[in-house]
Amino acid sequence: MSRVIGLMGESGSGKTTAMRNLPADETFYIDCDKKGLNWKGWKNQYSVSNKNYWKSDSFSVVSGLLDKINGDEKFKHIKYIVIDTLNGLMVAEEMRILAMQSGDKRSAWSDLAQNGWAIVNKCLEMRENLTIIIICHSETVSDENGIVRTRIKTNGRKLEKLVLESKMTTVIWAVRQDGKYKFILSADGSTCKVPVDAFDSEECDNDITIVLKALEDY
Numbered sequence: 001m002s003r004v005i006g007l008m009g010e011s012g013s014g015k016t017t018a019m020r021n022l023p024a025d026e027t028f029y030i031d032c033d034k035k036g037l038n039w040k041g042w043k044n045q046y047s048v049s050n051k052n053y054w055k056s057d058s059f060s061v062v063s064g065l066l067d068k069i070n071g072d073e074k075f076k077h078i079k080y081i082v083i084d085t086l087n088g089l090m091v092a093e094e095m096r097i098l099a100m101q102s103g104d105k106r107s108a109w110s111d112l113a114q115n116g117w118a119i120v121n122k123c124l125e126m127r128e129n130l131t132i133i134i135i136c137h138s139e140t141v142s143d144e145n146g147i148v149r150t151r152i153k154t155n156g157r158k159l160e161k162l163v164l165e166s167k168m169t170t171v172i173w174a175v176r177q178d179g180k181y182k183f184i185l186s187a188d189g190s191t192c193k194v195p196v197d198a199f200d201s202e203e204c205d206n207d208i209t210i211v212l213k214a215l216e217d218y
Helices: 059-071 084-099 103-122 157-162 208-214
Strands: 003-009 025-032 053-055 080-084 131-142 148-152 168-178 180-184 203-205
Touching: 003 084, 003 103, 003 148, 003 157, 003 208, 025 059, 025 203, 059 084, 080 084, 080 103, 084 103, 084 168, 103 131
Parallel strands: 003 131, 003 168, 025 053, 025 080, 080 131
Antiparallel strands: 131 148, 168 180, 180 203
16 A cells, blocks of 8 residues: 655645655656746756656546556656645646536536545555655635634535545645745644654654655654
């Protein structure tokens, strides 16, 4: 069973930049936002010609890539997959539904929830030596009792009820506070969580490799 890590945060909180120290020769980057990466020299590390980078906001294309990386001998060296962002997939699908001139939109909305859930489940069922980092936007909401909570943002009420975080043992919250970028590992009023005793603190530097190092024994 593969390891799936959720990384949530607002736009500009350093989610993509946190991937900068992953070993590019062992990483496949799926750019669902189609915006490229944001550190100097990334194009030399990740590209179609390097066979470790692909742009797509299609659930079916991303699902196919995951299958190929999981089962094709040509990708057996890949240890890390980044999906950046799950929201890029959901928003693109939402826009396609809104643009539909014919067909059953209600069924299409159900498919959106199903596809989002299916991607997370597929990641969980991949080979054991894979770590998949699913980058998501976050949202802070107040429920009917006035309780405020920060969680992974989803499109559609069905996914809100399912709670994507329930499928992950590790959910990190990327934030920018006082001009510094960092990860929140545990905080009241949020869905971020890490395995027991994996970290000595409730926060760490904005670097996914720090998280991966701490999770080696789990």
